[in-house]
Amino acid sequence: MRKYLIGLLVLAVLLTVPVITFADDPVTIRYFTFSAAPDHLDDLNEMIQIFEAEHPNIHVVVETAPWGDYWTKLPTLVAGGQAPDVFELNYENFVTYASRGLLLNLETPAAGDAAFNAGVYYPRAYGAFQYKGMQLGLPATFSTVMLFYNKDLFDAAGVSYPEPDWTWDDAVAAAKELTDLANGVWGLHSPVQFWEFYKKVAQNGGSFFNSIDGSVTVNSAQCVEALEKMVGFITEDGVMPSASDMGGMSDGDMFLSGQLAMNVTGIWMFAAFADAPFSWDIQVEPGFTEHATHFFANAVSVFAGSQHPEEAWEWVKFFTSSPEMARIRVASGWELPALDNPTYFADYLNLTPPDNREAVFESLNYAIVPPVIERQNEMQDTIGLLIERVVLGQMTAQEALDQAKTEIEELLK
Amino acid sequence: MVGTKGFHKFLWVCLFLLPSLSGLLLFTGFPVISSLILSFHKWDLLSPARFVGLGNFREIAGSQQFWAALGHTIYFIVGYLPFVVAISLAVAVLLNQKLRGEVFYRAAFFTPVVSAWVAVALLWRWIFNPRFGLLNYALGLAGISGPSWLFDPAWAMPAVIITSIWKDIGFLTVMFLAGLQNIPTVYYEAAAIDGASSWRRFWQITLPLLSPTIFFALVISLINSFQVFDQVWIMTGGGPAGATSVLVERIVKNAFSYSRMGYASALSWVLFLFIFGVTFVQIRAQKRWVTYE
Amino acid sequence: MNKNTPPSRSDLRRLCLYLITVTLSLGMIIPFLWMVSTSLTGDQYVLRMPPRFFPSPLTIKSYLQLAELLPIGRMFLNSLFVAFAVTIGQLLTSSMAAYAFARIRFRGSSWLFLIYLGTLMIPFQVTITPLFILMRYLGWINTYQGVILPGVFTAFGTFLLRQFFLTIPRELEEAAFMDGATHWTIYWRVILPLSKPALATLGVFAFMSSWNAYLWPLFVLNDSSMMTLPVGLAALHGRWLTRWNLVMAGSVITIVPMLIVYLLAQKHFVRGVAMTGIKQ
Numbered sequence: 001m002r003k004y005l006i007g008l009l010v011l012a013v014l015l016t017v018p019v020i021t022f023a024d025d026p027v028t029i030r031y032f033t034f035s036a037a038p039d040h041l042d043d044l045n046e047m048i049q050i051f052e053a054e055h056p057n058i059h060v061v062v063e064t065a066p067w068g069d070y071w072t073k074l075p076t077l078v079a080g081g082q083a084p085d086v087f088e089l090n091y092e093n094f095v096t097y098a099s100r101g102l103l104l105n106l107e108t109p110a111a112g113d114a115a116f117n118a119g120v121y122y123p124r125a126y127g128a129f130q131y132k133g134m135q136l137g138l139p140a141t142f143s144t145v146m147l148f149y150n151k152d153l154f155d156a157a158g159v160s161y162p163e164p165d166w167t168w169d170d171a172v173a174a175a176k177e178l179t180d181l182a183n184g185v186w187g188l189h190s191p192v193q194f195w196e197f198y199k200k201v202a203q204n205g206g207s208f209f210n211s212i213d214g215s216v217t218v219n220s221a222q223c224v225e226a227l228e229k230m231v232g233f234i235t236e237d238g239v240m241p242s243a244s245d246m247g248g249m250s251d252g253d254m255f256l257s258g259q260l261a262m263n264v265t266g267i268w269m270f271a272a273f274a275d276a277p278f279s280w281d282i283q284v285e286p287g288f289t290e291h292a293t294h295f296f297a298n299a300v301s302v303f304a305g306s307q308h309p310e311e312a313w314e315w316v317k318f319f320t321s322s323p324e325m326a327r328i329r330v331a332s333g334w335e336l337p338a339l340d341n342p343t344y345f346a347d348y349l350n351l352t353p354p355d356n357r358e359a360v361f362e363s364l365n366y367a368i369v370p371p372v373i374e375r376q377n378e379m380q381d382t383i384g385l386l387i388e389r390v391v392l393g394q395m396t397a398q399e400a401l402d403q404a405k406t407e408i409e410e411l412l413k
Numbered sequence: 414m415v416g417t418k419g420f421h422k423f424l425w426v427c428l429f430l431l432p433s434l435s436g437l438l439l440f441t442g443f444p445v446i447s448s449l450i451l452s453f454h455k456w457d458l459l460s461p462a463r464f465v466g467l468g469n470f471r472e473i474a475g476s477q478q479f480w481a482a483l484g485h486t487i488y489f490i491v492g493y494l495p496f497v498v499a500i501s502l503a504v505a506v507l508l509n510q511k512l513r514g515e516v517f518y519r520a521a522f523f524t525p526v527v528s529a530w531v532a533v534a535l536l537w538r539w540i541f542n543p544r545f546g547l548l549n550y551a552l553g554l555a556g557i558s559g560p561s562w563l564f565d566p567a568w569a570m571p572a573v574i575i576t577s578i579w580k581d582i583g584f585l586t587v588m589f590l591a592g593l594q595n596i597p598t599v600y601y602e603a604a605a606i607d608g609a610s611s612w613r614r615f616w617q618i619t620l621p622l623l624s625p626t627i628f629f630a631l632v633i634s635l636i637n638s639f640q641v642f643d644q645v646w647i648m649t650g651g652g653p654a655g656a657t658s659v660l661v662e663r664i665v666k667n668a669f670s671y672s673r674m675g676y677a678s679a680l681s682w683v684l685f686l687f688i689f690g691v692t693f694v695q696i697r698a699q700k701r702w703v704t705y706e
Numbered sequence: 707m708n709k710n711t712p713p714s715r716s717d718l719r720r721l722c723l724y725l726i727t728v729t730l731s732l733g734m735i736i737p738f739l740w741m742v743s744t745s746l747t748g749d750q751y752v753l754r755m756p757p758r759f760f761p762s763p764l765t766i767k768s769y770l771q772l773a774e775l776l777p778i779g780r781m782f783l784n785s786l787f788v789a790f791a792v793t794i795g796q797l798l799t800s801s802m803a804a805y806a807f808a809r810i811r812f813r814g815s816s817w818l819f820l821i822y823l824g825t826l827m828i829p830f831q832v833t834i835t836p837l838f839i840l841m842r843y844l845g846w847i848n849t850y851q852g853v854i855l856p857g858v859f860t861a862f863g864t865f866l867l868r869q870f871f872l873t874i875p876r877e878l879e880e881a882a883f884m885d886g887a888t889h890w891t892i893y894w895r896v897i898l899p900l901s902k903p904a905l906a907t908l909g910v911f912a913f914m915s916s917w918n919a920y921l922w923p924l925f926v927l928n929d930s931s932m933m934t935l936p937v938g939l940a941a942l943h944g945r946w947l948t949r950w951n952l953v954m955a956g957s958v959i960t961i962v963p964m965l966i967v968y969l970l971a972q973k974h975f976v977r978g979v980a981m982t983g984i985k986q
Binding site: 422425428432434443444445447507512531588590622626633640664668681682685696 | 724726728732735741799805810818820826827829831832834835855859860861864865904907910911936960961964965
Binding site: 269 | 775834838839921930941946
């Protein structure tokens, strides 16, 4: 009898053990990122530890690649059948992956998840990652581009600080007072490239494409004027250094060395400028006839072919909306979470420099997204090349944009 | 003699060739054939490939960007190859003299070769800096106003060429040094006894006996310079205004930035035809000037 | 040379040679000095133009920060292991193939050699994706063999060694053949010992190409514990910001072992003693 009972007990144990291990079988999901390494790997690992404590059956493995090579490696992983479960995407590349059906429609897991509330996200960021009515990514971070200015240089020249309602004419007037070539100081820097160009176009009331019929309007009068003025900062007004004048130094380096009184760049530079040997602040970027500012957002998406969509969903939900994640991000200066909740940003706003951090959120009122087409990188390179030619004096703005129109129409075929 | 008859020889050939050949076929041959097949397709890596026949090649023939890149590549080769070979040869002969501290000199010349392009490009960007770079400073002392180098479409390629020559000298010097060491001293001794001048010794002994190495250096350098990429990518990104856009830069842009792997593969095969053609001519021509033992 | 005579023309010549050599050598190592000097500064995000060669204050903070930020020791060992494996693999397989091309006259040898050369003429940026797919098929993604093997089989080594083998006089082999030696014995006991300079050269190049390899290890390795130096250090180039002092510290760490390998190998660039006694 005892042997019988022992046998039964052993059998019971043997049967429960696989059930227990099966139920707790840890699922490993791979998360591929470009923004974590190397400065914020610790922050990411902290978030993962919190997440894994809440979800003991999910294990997150991080894979990283530097920004430029990320866009080489990710397609290769997909082509080789080795796609990660979750990966980071920025807005321009999101469309590429979304349009090829490579991203999981997150509305399915969201619908079945009572704990999920889409309202926590900043609406513009949330909407940016929708494609043909499907939610294909959750916004993880956003950043804006501001006008940075060197207060010491302004004080020394007796120029009053930039105001939120400045136009570029105001900025150029101030820049002329601030430019002191004998001492190697330029008044202004606003990069002459694709992203600045579409923004200046919007600031001048123009656009690359007609919003109604989708025709290419990149050579309209407003666009040509915007380009002429942009290039004019260098060639006519003489307040901005050309690439040759910069000689390979980045605008960030020049600003830090006190060679630029005003610099249009992103809020990601706060960390680099924190130890600047002069006092500086930010302001909403000037406009032409209206304001338009950059809005850069990154999302995390789930690979459509992932073997573990439910676990991946838990991770993307946590990574984009949990309070712990937001706390860690703001505390370590690792980009801003795309959450529409001022309590998360109270700490952010209290950090200095710069003092005027409210301007970051003010500029969101004028935020625009880039014009995106299927052959995005080719369009970016084409516009970039043509803009360069105008700066070098090889073409006029009108000629360049007429050619841009032809080439973009080719790309749209 | 053992190993000279038919089947026996075949076995020996197999033994010696098989390790290298099998690996080469698998890890290079297969990808190369794949890229040939891909050149007749459109493939963005993310969706299945689509057959387009000669479409890519037709696009290449009519592409202004391709012809410009081809021109820039040839410009690079013509400006780079003769100088890097000649200078490296001179340096190798120089370092072959019994100088004291030759270990230091050899290490010094090899340092640029092992340095990553990131660091080399940074340094040379300073040297070429239009305002306070070393080169324009030196030119200024001679009363010449230097150009904007990397920022001037006319001078960017010469700047890239100069940097490339500087970096690669050590590579070829090492090669030539090994070749020089291979020449039996007995020839030089005999020539010295006959009273030949050092210049004559160079032409009559050194060059001919070094010719297999020189041939190697020319062929390899040509194959490599047709595929010039890293320095252009890092120093100028193909600019300014596309002035330094070369073939492999176009290939990489198309393959990874524009997601046009099929088109990029087609470009690679057009490049291959050029390289193969030139190399073939070189090999045929070697009978005229290369002396083997 | 007589110590009491005035400097002769050959003395002046030697002086000139020294001057030229020293000047050129200095010109070659200046970037390295700049790298070292930048790595010893505390400057993080700023790259000084014009560069300062004598940083003040001098600090080794960058190296410490680098070690904290990245698993440098692990990456270093990975690089070392992979580079050694590739070097030995290349030396063995290339020398054997080169022997076949240079020493055995067989039909089709020229055409096969041309095919070998042909493999060098396709940019690897387009072969890398099919190679990756092949690796996936073999199950070698994220493995050491996946990183090592593609680097072992290259026509470059075969070409280089073939050229050297061709310069070795046939009399040596003919004598050995008379004594009943096989191809293998000749390869192992005659050709290889005489080719030390060439083998040392190839060894250096093979080690270097593997040590500095970036794109392939980036693709094929996912595990941070297997990463090699170039891949790990690339993370220092952020999307917006680059920490230059760390980049330079990483570059110095990468270059120094290569120079050591070169210095060790260049001892073998000395004339093969056996060669000097050959009568022609």
